[in-house]
Amino acid sequence: MPKRKKKRTHVVEDEERGNGATSLASTAQAAPRSMVVRHGGGEVEPQLNDLVSDVRLLMSPATALKLKERKGAKIRDYADMGPALGVTHLLAFSMNEGGNVNCKVARLPGGPTLTFKVKRFSLMKQVRAIQRRPIDTSSGIFQSAPVVVTNNFGGAEAAAHIKLMRITFQNMFPAVDVGTVRLSEIRRVVLFNLLKDEEEDVEVRHYAVRANPTGVNRTIKRVVQAKIPNLSKVDDIADYVVGNGGGLGGAMSDSEGEDEASQVILPQKFVGKGNAKSQKSALKLVELGPRIRLKLAKVEKGLVGGDVMYHAFVQKTPEEVKEQRAKISEKEAIKKRRRAEQEENVARKVRAKEEKKEAKQKRRELREKEMMESLRAGGGGLQNQNTSESEGGSGSEIESGGEDA
Structure with missing residues (x-):
């Protein structure tokens, strides 16, 4: 009988800390983790x-x-569960009755929360459908994190909500260390472009990085890239390389002569045939999708709640802001008081339960003590009675014996 092989995952002991538990929350400090969910009840469009x-x-x-969303789950449920799994950012998409799509980007565990209105979007399959040579998504391009590029967000003079958007987009992805990064891991680029207009829309584009060797003619490149050449119209391989037959001239590739600024000398080996070191x-960017047009609607200080730091559609006076903060403070005080009352009720029930248990134990001990005393008292009387009966029996025998004599 073959020996059973273990396939379960065991916790690796941490020798430096001296314990055997490894927390996901501690590993999340090195790189951000995200959770993308769809929330809200009712039927939604399949496109969402x-x-x-x-x-x-x-x-x-x-x-x-x-990830499978639970029916009826709210954002607060995912927010409470995220930190235990090491999640740092929560992206929640929803659709209202009017068909408008909204996206909330929350920083866990304490906020802030950015609410975006999704004005329009195009899916990956729609972007790939209009391309002549779409990128091969099965080549492992999603195994490494993308490089984030933010454009037109300004510098120190930008508005506060613009800075917050830029910082949020950058912190959603791991930072790139130029000194230690491997060139083969830079496979994708995510672009966040702020459109300089009255709407201040943010356009999200997703690209894949494709590299093609240059400096050689098209025929040699096909051989280097391990593509089977068509030799039906030539008599010798030399004719194919030189281009003397079949109208195959030693033409340059499509991307080689168009833009010399995109031509670089690779410091490391890159993915693809012919992309060796030196x-x-x-380089060419091939769009993967999706394309998303976002409009910042609201910024909340807390996690899906708290003070409204920015609102694109509602402008409040200082008096209204003060009144709103007073209502929020009152609501938090009521919640705190109710929590204290609930804890007191729980403690009171626990105390009542313990007192009832102690009283029951005392009654049991008292019954056992009374029973033992009654047994002791009953046993002594029975012994005296037996002794008297035995003495009385002996006298009768003597008297009867005298009469016979």
């Missing part, structure tokens, strides 16, 4: 589910691609 799946691919690999290659 596809959008959530595409955003999960965009945020990969530090996100759950096959080789001159032309």
Whole structure:
């Protein structure tokens, strides 16, 4: 009988800390983790589910691609569960009755929360459908985090909500260390472009990085890239290389002569045939999707609640802001008082239960003591009675014996 092989995952002991538990929350400090969910009840359009799946691919690999949302779950439920799993950012998509799609980006565990209105979007399958040579998504491009590029967000002179958007977008992805990063891991780019208009929309684009070797003609490049050449119109391989037959001239590649600024000398080996170290290659961005147009609607100080730091559609006076803060403080005080009352009620019930248990134990001990005393008293009387009966019996026998004599 073959020996059973263990397949379960065991906790690796941490020798430095001296314990055997490894927390996901501690590992989340090195790189951010995200959770992309769809919340809200009722039926939604199938495109929203596809959008959530595409955003999960965009945020990969530090996100759950096959996360199953619980029916009726709220954002607060995911927010409470996230920190235990090491999640630092929560992206929640919802659709209202009018068909408008909203997206909340929350920083766990304490906020802030940015609410965006999704004005329009295009899915991955729609972007790939209009491309002549779409990128191969099965080549492992989603196994490494993308590079984040923020454009037109300004510097120190930008508005507070613009700075907050830029910082939030940058912190959603791990930072790139130029000194230690491997070139083969830079496979994707996520662009957040702020459109300088009255709406202040943010356009999100997702690209894949493609590199093609340059400096050689098209025929040699095909051989280097392990593509089988068509030799039906030539008599010798030399004719194919030189281009003397079949109209195959030693033409340059499509990307080689168009933009020389995109041609770089690779410091390390990159993915693809012919992209070796110190080789001159032309870089090209191929869009993956999705395309999303966002409009910042509201910024909340807390986690899906608290003070409203920015609102794009509602402008309040200082008196209204003061009144709103007073209502929030009163609500928090009521919640704190109710929590204290609930804790006191729980403690009172626990005390009553313990007192009842102690009283029951005392009654049991008292009954046992009375029973033992009664047994002792009953046993002594029975012994005296037996003794007297035995003495009386002996006298009768003597008397009867005298009469016979």
